[in-house]
Amino acid sequence: MYEHDVIVVGGGGAGLRAAIGAHEAGADVAIVTKLHPVRSHTGAAEGGINAALREGDDWELHAYDTVKGGDYITDAPAAETLAQDAPDNVVQLENWGMPFSREEDGRMSQRPFGGLSFPRTTYAGAETGHHLLHTLYEQVVKRGITVYDEWYVTRVAVSDEDDPNDRECYGCVAWDIQTGEIAGFRGREGTILATGGDGQVFDHTTNAVANTADGIAMAYRAGVPIEDMEFVQFHPTTLPSTGVLISEGTRGEGGILYNSEGERLMFEYGYATNDGELASRDVVSRGELTEINEGRGVDDEYVHLDMRHLGEERIMDRLENILHLAEDFEGVDGLENPMPVKPGHHYEMGGVETNEHGQTCIDGLYAVGEVACVSVHGSNRLGGNALPELLVFGARAGKHAAGEDLGEPEIPVGKTADAEGIEESDVDFPVEPGALAASSAAVSGDSPEEIVETAREAETERIERLLEKEEGVNHAEVRSKIQKSMTANVNVFREESAIEDALETIREAREEYQDVYVADTSRTFNTDLQHTIETRNVIDAAETIAMGALAREEFRGAHWRKEHQERRDDEWLKHTMISWNDGTPELWYRPALLEGENQTYEPKERHY
Amino acid sequence: MSTQTPDTDETDPQAERMARKEERAAERDEASSKPDVGDDAITLKVFRYDPEVADKQEPRFDTFHVPREPGITVLDALIYARDTYDSSLTFRHSCRQAVCGSDALFINGSQRLGCQTQVADLNDSDTVRVEPLPHREVVKDLVVDMDHFYDQMDAVEPYFSPTEEPDGEQLQSRENREKIKMSTRCIWCGACMSSCNVAAGDNQYLGPAAINKAYRFYFDEREDDERQEERLQIIEQEHGVWRCQTQFSCTTVCPKDIPLTEHIQELKREAVKSNLKFW
Numbered sequence: 001m002y003e004h005d006v007i008v009v010g011g012g013g014a015g016l017r018a019a020i021g022a023h024e025a026g027a028d029v030a031i032v033t034k035l036h037p038v039r040s041h042t043g044a045a046e047g048g049i050n051a052a053l054r055e056g057d058d059w060e061l062h063a064y065d066t067v068k069g070g071d072y073i074t075d076a077p078a079a080e081t082l083a084q085d086a087p088d089n090v091v092q093l094e095n096w097g098m099p100f101s102r103e104e105d106g107r108m109s110q111r112p113f114g115g116l117s118f119p120r121t122t123y124a125g126a127e128t129g130h131h132l133l134h135t136l137y138e139q140v141v142k143r144g145i146t147v148y149d150e151w152y153v154t155r156v157a158v159s160d161e162d163d164p165n166d167r168e169c170y171g172c173v174a175w176d177i178q179t180g181e182i183a184g185f186r187g188r189e190g191t192i193l194a195t196g197g198d199g200q201v202f203d204h205t206t207n208a209v210a211n212t213a214d215g216i217a218m219a220y221r222a223g224v225p226i227e228d229m230e231f232v233q234f235h236p237t238t239l240p241s242t243g244v245l246i247s248e249g250t251r252g253e254g255g256i257l258y259n260s261e262g263e264r265l266m267f268e269y270g271y272a273t274n275d276g277e278l279a280s281r282d283v284v285s286r287g288e289l290t291e292i293n294e295g296r297g298v299d300d301e302y303v304h305l306d307m308r309h310l311g312e313e314r315i316m317d318r319l320e321n322i323l324h325l326a327e328d329f330e331g332v333d334g335l336e337n338p339m340p341v342k343p344g345h346h347y348e349m350g351g352v353e354t355n356e357h358g359q360t361c362i363d364g365l366y367a368v369g370e371v372a373c374v375s376v377h378g379s380n381r382l383g384g385n386a387l388p389e390l391l392v393f394g395a396r397a398g399k400h401a402a403g404e405d406l407g408e409p410e411i412p413v414g415k416t417a418d419a420e421g422i423e424e425s426d427v428d429f430p431v432e433p434g435a436l437a438a439s440s441a442a443v444s445g446d447s448p449e450e451i452v453e454t455a456r457e458a459e460t461e462r463i464e465r466l467l468e469k470e471e472g473v474n475h476a477e478v479r480s481k482i483q484k485s486m487t488a489n490v491n492v493f494r495e496e497s498a499i500e501d502a503l504e505t506i507r508e509a510r511e512e513y514q515d516v517y518v519a520d521t522s523r524t525f526n527t528d529l530q531h532t533i534e535t536r537n538v539i540d541a542a543e544t545i546a547m548g549a550l551a552r553e554e555f556r557g558a559h560w561r562k563e564h565q566e567r568r569d570d571e572w573l574k575h576t577m578i579s580w581n582d583g584t585p586e587l588w589y590r591p592a593l594l595e596g597e598n599q600t601y602e603p604k605e606r607h608y
Numbered sequence: 609m610s611t612q613t614p615d616t617d618e619t620d621p622q623a624e625r626m627a628r629k630e631e632r633a634a635e636r637d638e639a640s641s642k643p644d645v646g647d648d649a650i651t652l653k654v655f656r657y658d659p660e661v662a663d664k665q666e667p668r669f670d671t672f673h674v675p676r677e678p679g680i681t682v683l684d685a686l687i688y689a690r691d692t693y694d695s696s697l698t699f700r701h702s703c704r705q706a707v708c709g710s711d712a713l714f715i716n717g718s719q720r721l722g723c724q725t726q727v728a729d730l731n732d733s734d735t736v737r738v739e740p741l742p743h744r745e746v747v748k749d750l751v752v753d754m755d756h757f758y759d760q761m762d763a764v765e766p767y768f769s770p771t772e773e774p775d776g777e778q779l780q781s782r783e784n785r786e787k788i789k790m791s792t793r794c795i796w797c798g799a800c801m802s803s804c805n806v807a808a809g810d811n812q813y814l815g816p817a818a819i820n821k822a823y824r825f826y827f828d829e830r831e832d833d834e835r836q837e838e839r840l841q842i843i844e845q846e847h848g849v850w851r852c853q854t855q856f857s858c859t860t861v862c863p864k865d866i867p868l869t870e871h872i873q874e875l876k877r878e879a880v881k882s883n884l885k886f887w
Contacts, residue, residue, distance in 0.1 A: 125789075520696030
């Protein structure tokens with residue numbers, strides 16, 4: 001058993017920032033990650049980091065934009081914490097040497113982004129995430145923080161009291177991809193999940209193949225409620241053939257969207273008559289897809305994003321990376337031609353329920369970054385808000401886990417007896433969701449060490465079973481089935497019957513997964529085994545997305561429903577919560593928190 | 609590394625199981641080796657090696673036929689082969705967009721990223737030969753041990769560390785940011801190190817990636833002169849910049865077009881200037 005004060009699971013931006021935070025608060029911290037940290041998907045973030053740094057801007061404007069962008073189910077304390085802490089975190093990155101783009105006077109540059117009332121997106125070319133990831137990793141190296149890289153965490157070690165709120169997390173179990181060793185990791189003070197998103201639920205995604213909802217599924221099966229999963233962001237500008245992201249910065253700098261008629265669609269068809277291309281992402285994605293569905297798409301598949309008028313000098317200065325991506329992955333020279341783009345899966349607004357300290361309802365278990373739902377993004381994340389989220393909440397969770405006092409949290413977690421406004425859902429699902437037989441990742445034991453050890457034994461047994469099975473289904477078939485169904489049925493435009501189809505497919509996938517086997521017999525670098533374990537996580541995450549989507553009978557943010565074309569504030573100013581409940585998922589709701597420090601965020605009609 | 613191999617102990621149930629699985633896999637390969645891949649399928653030849661699997665202990669090449677889709681990359685072809693024919697085919701990959709640096713491979717005789725290399729752009733687009741990065745220990749199939757690469761990176765103190773902690777936002781000129789811009793693009797893929805003859809012969813040579821990392825900090829005006837002096841000492845050591853023989857192989861293979869050789873040369877000039885100063 002490996003032991004540290006704090007174990008951080010995942011080595012992307014959130015994990016690295018959490019580890020630095022814990023280290024600075026005096027903890028012995030280790031990062032356990034299935035990829036070497038610099039391979040993490042934070043590196044693919046392009047646009048920038050929102051922070052109210054300059055005169056004329058302030059954190060309250062940033063918080064307001066964030067709540068409005070989230071269509072009023074962003075929790076105010078989360079948005080305000082983000083907005084208040086972001087400026088210091090950006091300056092901190094600068095002080096760690098991050099090569100931000102600069103103004104003539106030498107200060108960090110900021111640019112306009114969708115849904116922002118002030119150009120507060122701080123950037124480093126169109127490769128901000130790459131620089132952020134490397135800068136944070138440099139600081140991890142500087143501090144000598146232990147990194148177990150290419151160790152895949154497959155389970156959190158959690159005690160098995162009946163009520164998840166009484167459970168405690170003592171660490172996790174990981175499997176060394178290179179050697180096949182399965183080991184317990186004891187986190188004496190805390191275990192922080194920073195495993196990123198769930199892009200592999202969909203088949204046209206900007207996400208990496210490593211984004212397989214690992215943290216969501218692990219926390220879920222250990223008893224932590226999963227929140228607002230139906231709110232999935234489809235980014236308006238991804239390359240049609242691969243899903244590679246073309247930064248919102250392209251529109252922020254002045255790029256224009258055209259349909260096949262050469263019309264500036266955002267204005268011409270009234271999708272966003274004020275902000276046009278710089279409306280919020282949900283609005284632009286729906287606009288583009290409507291054009292395509294109504295026959296005004298180019299090749300019936302995509303629209304054009306034109307940046308030629310910006311001129312080579314400006315493009316090379318601020319968007320050079322976009323030229324490379326369009327050239328390498330779509331064969332288009334962005335200086336000579338408009339770039340083909342269409343909406344693609346990009347980001348999971350929902351995730352593991354946490355408060356503003358990153359804590360879940362299970363003592364000792366934290367979640368930060370895309371895996372978490374604080375909720376800071378509500379039903380739609382603003383571009384440029386993911387990177388400050390991972391910095392702000394990563395740092396906070398790291399410090400809190402290491403024992404720093406951050407005060408009483410305002411955001412409640414867990415389904416507790418005294419929680420206000422909790423409602424049960426009475427939605428009918430076409431098939432029974434959840435496990436095929438009772439199952440829980442929580443284990444019993446008399447001491448923390450015993451619980452970690454018991455969890456390790458359980459994982460060893462699971463892995464051995466997968467390896468020993470001699471024939472059956474290849475996980476890739478099961479995963480592909482989920483991805484196709486989710487992309488066809490739970491995409492930008494959603495309707496009841498399609499979501500039901502998806503739930504039925506997910507059920508079938510669960511049954512087929514019973515029969516998966518790992519053809520690779522080796523203990524050395526067995527990615528067949530790794531991907532097979534990941535696929536189980538993909539199934540669990542997909543199901544929570546579809547359940548939440550079916551149940552939410554309204555149109556809010558990224559969640560559009562054919563049968564329910566209105567935002568219904570009288571009934572739906574609430575978060576979708578799904579508890580695993582030992583394999584029989586339970587859907588319930590918690591009210592959104594719209595009471596801020598100095599103001600109440602009254603829901604208004606959302607115009608851009 | 610595990611030493612468990614199928615042929616060491618005939619009665620070992622694990623060994624028997626593995627043998628049966630392999631047999632079955634072979635049957636399956638036979639049966640499924642001809643899905644409809646079209647007349648002009650790509651012939652993908654992939655290096656195979658696994659220290660634990662009997663018939664892969666001796667390195668070999670496996671051939672897979674992959675449909676020629678427009679725009680197909682070498683990574684796409686590998687994924688197709690793995691998901692269609694042999695799920696034990698092992699290679700690192702993640703972002704698919706040339707930023708994570710996981711899939712530097714030796715493709716038709718040169719170091720490239722699998723995801724960034726379109727089959728149609730190769731000198732021979734009919735037969736694509738994929739091998740692990742040369743000059744690295746092979747872990748399995750196309751996966752190489754990157755530890756030595758990471759160690760060399762660590763050796764140059766690859767982090768911003770001015771003598772005095774900054775107080776508030778530091779200014780940096782656009783010119784200075786421009787000066788270091790290319791050097792900050794490195795994605796740690798290891799293609800340069802693998803292509804370098806000097807690194808192949810001198811295991812202690814810092815190599816192009818690490819020296820480029822040092823360049824990135826050396827020329828960052830936000831660090832002070834004292835720190836610059838310390839950085840020069842690191843790169844000027846016996847296995848530092850002076851080992852470079854300006855063969856430009858690193859610059860040629862760099863998937864991010866970083867002028868690595870030029871950066872190394874520039875640091876050599878800095879070292880000379882600094883030494884003159886102290887005469």
